[in-house]
Amino acid sequence: MHLATSYERIGGERVIRQLVDRFYDLMDQEPEYFGVRKLHPQDLTHSRQKLFMFLSGWTGGPSLYTEKYGEPRLRTRHMPFPIGSPERDQWLSCMYQAMLDIGLDDEVRKKLAMGFDQTADFMRNQPE
Ligand code: HEM
Numbered sequence: 001m002h003l004a005t006s007y008e009r010i011g012g013e014r015v016i017r018q019l020v021d022r023f024y025d026l027m028d029q030e031p032e033y034f035g036v037r038k039l040h041p042q043d044l045t046h047s048r049q050k051l052f053m054f055l056s057g058w059t060g061g062p063s064l065y066t067e068k069y070g071e072p073r074l075r076t077r078h079m080p081f082p083i084g085s086p087e088r089d090q091w092l093s094c095m096y097q098a099m100l101d102i103g104l105d106d107e108v109r110k111k112l113a114m115g116f117d118q119t120a121d122f123m124r125n126q127p128e
Pocket of ligand 1: 074077087119123124
């Protein structure tokens with residue numbers, strides 16, 4: 001799934017970086033996100049960098065992730081992690097909070113949320 005050129009509307013590289021940083025800071029700090037936090041490595045540096053590169057291309061900006069790692073095949077890449085509805089919902093709540101915290105405008109936020117909802121749901125690989 002690809003979000004037709006929201007990249008500029010979001011605010012480009014600077015704001016996408018800000019979003020990813022806020023997202024992983026929250027995941028790291030808020031106990032309610034511990035369920036997804038514990039699936040990640042202790043050091044989130046690479047997780048931040050990969051999500052940033054992915055979102056750049058996904059929103060219609062430079063295809064940084066694909067250039068470096070090839071096709072995202074996100075569902076396959078998430079298979080090592082048990083993801084059910086609770087993990088999906090935590091990931092999404094964390095992302096919604098990050099989008100609000102950095103002050104994305106409503107229209108951009110709603111559009112992104114639709115893409116995140118669909119993608120996160122697709123990532124589930126557990127019955128519940
Ligand atoms: C549904 C709940 C999700 C969970 C629990 C989850 C969890 C994870 C974990 C544990 C990693 C590995 C981090 C690392 O290697 O440092 C990862 C990688 C990644 N995630 Fe997710 N994720 C979820 C949803 C999403 C969504 C919705 C997106 C995109 C919109 C996404 C994009 C990525 C990307 C691009 C990577 C790096 C893949 C790689 O190259 O290895 N994830 N995720």
